[in-house]
Amino acid sequence: xxxxxxPAHGFPGRLLVFEGLDGSGKSxxxxxxxxxxxxxxxxxxxxxxxxxxxxxxxxxxGKKKGLLTPTTFSLLHATDFADRFERRILPPLRAGYLxxxxxxxxxxxxxxxxxxxxxxxxxxxYSFAPRPDLIFxxxxxxxxxxxxxxxxxxxxxxxxxxxxxGLADDVEESYEKFQTRLKREYERIATTxxxxxxxSSRSVEQIQAELRAHIRPILENFPTGAxxxxxx
Amino acid sequence: xxxxTYGTRPxxxxxxxxxxxxxxxxxxxxxxxxxxxxxLKERLEVEGHAVIDTGLRRSDLVSGEIDRAKQxxxxxxxxxxxxxxxxxxxxxxxxxxxxxAAGSTVLADRYIYTLMARAVVRGASRAYAQELxxxxxxxDRVLFLDARPEILLHRSIAKYxxxxxxxxxxxxxxxxxxxxxxxxxxxxxxxxxxxMRQQYGFEVVDGNRAPEQVHEEVLRHVMPLxxxxxxxxxxxxxxxxxx
Numbered sequence: 001x002x003x004x005x006x007p008a009h010g011f012p013g014r015l016l017v018f019e020g021l022d023g024s025g026k027s028x029x030x031x032x033x034x035x036x037x038x039x040x041x042x043x044x045x046x047x048x049x050x051x052x053x054x055x056x057x058x059x060x061x062g063k064k065k066g067l068l069t070p071t072t073f074s075l076l077h078a079t080d081f082a083d084r085f086e087r088r089i090l091p092p093l094r095a096g097y098l099x100x101x102x103x104x105x106x107x108x109x110x111x112x113x114x115x116x117x118x119x120x121x122x123x124x125x126y127s128f129a130p131r132p133d134l135i136f137x138x139x140x141x142x143x144x145x146x147x148x149x150x151x152x153x154x155x156x157x158x159x160x161x162x163x164x165x166g167l168a169d170d171v172e173e174s175y176e177k178f179q180t181r182l183k184r185e186y187e188r189i190a191t192t193x194x195x196x197x198x199x200s201s202r203s204v205e206q207i208q209a210e211l212r213a214h215i216r217p218i219l220e221n222f223p224t225g226a227x228x229x230x231x232x
Numbered sequence: 233x234x235x236x237t238y239g240t241r242p243x244x245x246x247x248x249x250x251x252x253x254x255x256x257x258x259x260x261x262x263x264x265x266x267x268x269x270x271x272l273k274e275r276l277e278v279e280g281h282a283v284i285d286t287g288l289r290r291s292d293l294v295s296g297e298i299d300r301a302k303q304x305x306x307x308x309x310x311x312x313x314x315x316x317x318x319x320x321x322x323x324x325x326x327x328x329x330x331x332x333a334a335g336s337t338v339l340a341d342r343y344i345y346t347l348m349a350r351a352v353v354r355g356a357s358r359a360y361a362q363e364l365x366x367x368x369x370x371x372d373r374v375l376f377l378d379a380r381p382e383i384l385l386h387r388s389i390a391k392y393x394x395x396x397x398x399x400x401x402x403x404x405x406x407x408x409x410x411x412x413x414x415x416x417x418x419x420x421x422x423x424x425x426x427x428m429r430q431q432y433g434f435e436v437v438d439g440n441r442a443p444e445q446v447h448e449e450v451l452r453h454v455m456p457l458x459x460x461x462x463x464x465x466x467x468x469x470x471x472x473x474x475x
Contacts, residue, residue, distance in 0.1 A: 058294055058318075067293055071242040071367060072321045076294070079314035086308030116243035124363040128310050 003096055003223060009130035013093040014218055017104040019186070020138030021179055022160065023145035023152075025200045025207065029138070030102045032208050033215070037098055041224035045092040047084065048102035055080040063158060070115035073159070077108055078125050085129055096223065105129045106193065110185035114178065115165065133218055136211065137186060137195035142179045144201070146172065239366025242321075245329065252332035253457050254369060256343040257450075258425075259377030260418060261399045262387035263439040264446055268377065269341045271447045272454065276337055281458070284331040287341035291322035302398065313351035317364055320347060324369065332369075344368045345376075345432065349424035353417070354404065358427070372457055374432060375450055376425065377439035381418045388414075 003012040016033070018026040027048065034046045058076055062068035068076075092099050105126040112122045149156060150172075158164070161171050162178025190197065196214055198207060237245075257272070259265040273283045289295050298315055301307045307315065328338050348361040356364075379387075388395055395410050397403075401417025402410065429436060435453045437446060 054297060058297060062293055067322060067326055069242070069244055069321070069325050071244075071325060072293065072318055075314060075318040075321050079311055079318055082311040082314050083307060086311055118240040121240040121363065121366060124360070125314070127360065 004221060006133055008133045009093070011093045011130070012096040013099055014222065015089075015093060015099050015101065015130070015132040015134075016215065016218075017101045017106070017132040017135045018138070019103060019106045019135060019195070020198075020200065021140055021142070021145045021182060021186075023148035024138035024140040025204070026136070026138040027102050028204065029136075029198075029207055029211060030100055032204075033211050034100045036208075036212060037100075037215075041226055042219070042222070043092075043095075043097045043225040044100060045088075045097045046100045046102070047088050049081065049084060049104065049107060052080050052083070054083070059159065068164065070112065070117050073115065073164075074108070074112040074117050074122060075125070077111075081105065081108065081126070082128065098222075101132070104132060104135070106135065106186075106189070109189060110182050113185045114162065114181040134214065135193065135195045136198050136214070137190055138198050138200040139186075140200045142176055142183055145179060146176055149175070236369060237366065238368055238370060239363065242325065242367040244325070246333055248333070250329070250332040251335040253337045253373075254328065254332060254340065254371040255337060255454060255457070256340045256345075256371040256374045257377065258342055258345050258374060258434065259439055260379065260384050260421060261396065262384035262391070263377040263379040264387075264443055265377050265439075266341055267443050268375075268446055268450055269339055271443065272450060273339055275447075275451065276339070276454075279458070282334075282336040283339055284327070284336050285339045285341065286323055286327055288316070288346065289319055291319045291326070293322040294318050309351070309354040309356065313347070313354070313356055313361070313364065316347050316350075320344060320365070321367065324367075328369065340371070343371065343374070345374070345425065345428050345434075348428070349421050352424050353401070353420040358424075373453055374434045375453060376429065376434040376436050377446065378436050379439035381415055381422075383440050384418060385414060 005012055006014055009015060018030040020026045030046065030048075034044050037044045055076055059068065062072070062076075089099055089101065108126060109119065109122055113119050156171050156175050160178075161175040162181070163171065163174050165174075165178065167177040168174040186195075189195075198210065200207065236250075255272070257265050257269050269285060273285055276283050289298055294315060298319060301312065301315065328340070331338050344365040348358075348365060351361045351364070352358055385395075388399065395414050397410075399417075400410050400414040401420070402413055404413075404417065406416040406420075407413040425434075428434065437449050437453070439446060
């Protein structure tokens with residue numbers, strides 16, 4: 001059974017990462033791509049990095065007492081990511097799955113940098129997370145994400161708006177400023193981290209077609225689920 | 233001035249000089265660490281110094297999560313190491329730094345070294361452990377109480393009536409036998425402390441002796457911190473009179 005180890009991380013599976021600001025359309029696209037891959041018989045494992053119960057309960061407590069700092073905030077999210085990585089990403093990767101991650105360590109790199117943490121330190125903390133095979137970065141204007149956020153009628157939460165940084169008293173204004181910082185960080189690392197840029201101003205169908213084209217080379221000779229579970 | 237931390241400077245760390253002193257007492261469970269911390273705190277207070285004591289797993293932020301994780305044994309090695317780092321960072325920023333800035337002495341019953349040793353024996357690289365705690369403040373003194381494993385064993389049994397699951401490193405599956413696991417685990421930990429002695433400038437104190445003897449030696453290392461150092465506070469009148 002020909003399982004070629006990934007040139008990026010050496011595991012038999014493949015790691016596909018979706019990064020971008022909130023409201024950049026990455027989650028929709030990750031989900032559609034996962035469906036398409038499954039329909040073709042590949043073994044797909046999809047995971048997203050949203051706040052877990054661990055992180056959200058600690059954040060609630062920390063916020064109430066005003067205890068969270070950029071360093072504890074960063075380490076807390078690293079703990080959460082490590083838990084997800086050790087339990088939900090690494091096993092399927094070793095078992096030869098296509099692992100689709102809605103957000104990965106890059107989210108932490110940009111968020112922690114926007115809060116003033118030393119970027120080299122943050123990278124070392126996440127050094128247990130291997131380089132993905134593909135990183136799709138959904139480029140979007142901050143104005144668009146804010147419009148989408150407001151239209152969705154979801155409440156903008158305190159940390160998502162970077163309110164802890166004291167950028168503005170008004171939540172929407174703070175959100176816009178903080179997202180601008182995040183975008184600047186994404187753009188800063190886009191080349192060195194070899195992001196595949198996706199222009200998210202196009203239609204869902206156009207973007208999906210482009211993603212499928214990008215992923216084809218990775219699927220060459222990659223075994224389907226049937227080939228993994230039985231011979232012949 | 234040399235760097236105040238071991239590497240990176242956490243955002244928001246105060247710029248001004250820290251007037252207080254950070255004294256760390258390190259050593260295995262049963263090395264006499266906690267007894268010495270109690271004696272030292274008492275002595276420093278008698279001398280007129282304000283002392284704040286701190287230790288591991290005392291932050292309000294995540295100590296509950298750590299306790300739960302230990303009961304369930306469900307977290308991986310990296311996750312556990314990071315969770316301890318959150319706890320440490322919280323105490324550093326919300327307790328240790330403010331106390332030092334106010335001129336108090338902070339007496340730490342264990343510090344990053346125990347956390348690093350535990351992380352490394354559970355599979356982290358030394359480089360990872362060092363970098364993880366690169367934001368930690370360099371203490372003014374690190375006293376390492378060194379005691380033989382047999383002595384640790386007897387003190388541990390005298391104290392708990394048995395051996396502790398975690399202090400025996402049972403989660404590492406070195407042996408299913410608690411007694412044997414305790415020795416294997418303590419041996420590995422002391423291997424990690426061995427390289428840190430040099431790297432982090434530990435003052436090694438022979439912890440095999442009685443508490444009073446240990447205390448006397450500790451005082452010889454600690455008291456010079458309060459004599460005419462540039463960041464020393466004004467001497468209390470009582471002390472000047474007796475000197």
